[in-house]
Amino acid sequence: MTTVSILIPHYNDPDGLALSLRSIESQTWRGAREIVVVDDGSRPEHQARLDEVIATSPERIRLVRNGVNRGRPWTRNVLLDNADGKYLTWLDAGDEYYPRKLELQLEGLYAARAAGATGPIWATAHSDLRWVGGQRKLRRVVQRVDGDQLANLLLDSLRAYLYTLLGRTETFRDVGYFDLKLPRLQDLDFFLRFIERGGRLVLPPGDESLCVYHKTDVGRNGDEVLRCNQYLFRKHAAWLMTRSRRFRRNRQFHQHMLAARFTNNNDDRVATLRHLAASASTSPWAFGRWIVKTRGRL
């Protein structure tokens, strides 16, 4: 009987997976757990190393292969189908848990139930964010779970990072599959659907970060991110129309700014200028404030 399934998508990064597995080995929570790794069609030279990493890990690991590269949402759906545990949690190859993550998140779920919560609950967590290959310092990402969680998700005060979550497996399956039309931001869509169905995110006891995300924008397509954001806007229009015009305009401004950040980090200056111009025309006031605050640094 598995208590927690740890779900890891993998693509061409076996050494990153080894790092993630070591962070799981160091967990203080010692209940019955299983790791499910779905390889999304990695190149052959990575497949051999992947097998070696899994064979040398002391953890109980089940490897599933997509065969060909099918993308992140498809792979996450395969992971969801393969979760056997009462609870499930996510981790991307290359990211890490801190040692008390599972222990404290289980406490958080029980604290919420003891306090009378009856609907679906996911425990999220504060986390650290480290930019890969950059000079920027480790940044702490604080999750805000009070108030309107849908608004918090769109305002980025509550980040839709799957690896921060732990919850009962059926509460994830009840949300449905990850949207295959969203090569990016499918996790934000998943969070939004969970909240729209009456779900609630809670924090575990204490204030510590419980995981670290090794983040990079390199190789990510800013235009694709923008398209996904616009698709999300249409998909969740019924809720968004209950918000003010200013709220919606600000979110559109941030969509263009996010796309500009991606294109800038991939040295595409023409596209960056295009997205910045779109941001400025969407909300000149917000754009001016951004200029003053950051001196134009993305």
Place this chain on the structure above:
Amino acid sequence: MNLHVLVVEAALLGPEPVARVDAAPLLAALVPEGFVPEVRWTGAGALDLGGVLDGEDAAARAARRALLCEYLDDVAPSGRPVVVVAPDRHASGEPCAAALVEAAAAWWPDGTVRTSSLLLSRPADDVLRGLAGAPPRQPDDALCLVDATGDDGAAASLPAAILRNYTRAVLGHGERSLGTQSVWDGAERASRAALLLASSGQWLRADLSLAQVRAALAPGGELFELLTRPQPVVEVLARALFSGDGGGA
């Protein structure tokens, strides 16, 4: 599931929480290889499950017991016995540990549920049960496995918080039951006395009967008979506190 419930008088577990780390040697001696879950639902991280198991009414308390059993299922490492510490009674007086044992036996029909009682000493246990209005334990009570008191009434192997809670419970009883007739005039000097004793590493003897305790607390009683290993400095401070003109102590 192999569950071991250590039953402790509620008065020994509070108001000062007993830290898990302080109780670890005792629990390790009681159940070698035992896993002691850090149940932090109520935020304290203390050993005592009383706060976790308490609820507004009987139904709420039953729901809490079921939640605890499910939680233990989730956190227990496979193959290791689990040790939990539960108070004898809820604040309402309703049995707490016994109800937990019953719920656990129903939750794990194929498992084993064992119980032990942690006693400061048999006389001290009688004192506390007497103060709470509970009948004394039977001499052949199979639950009574741990008795950590030495010949001099000291109980150095127990977490100090338990000793301090005992001191507070007894002195507090004296103050409440005797009111202005007590040596501390009902002016909450009992709690100050308990703090004073705690700060000097002293606590009340655990080898005296309830009658002896009550006699010592009554007007004309000799409070020093209650103290363990009185030291001169404590004597001086305690006399200042107890003599009637030491209200500022």
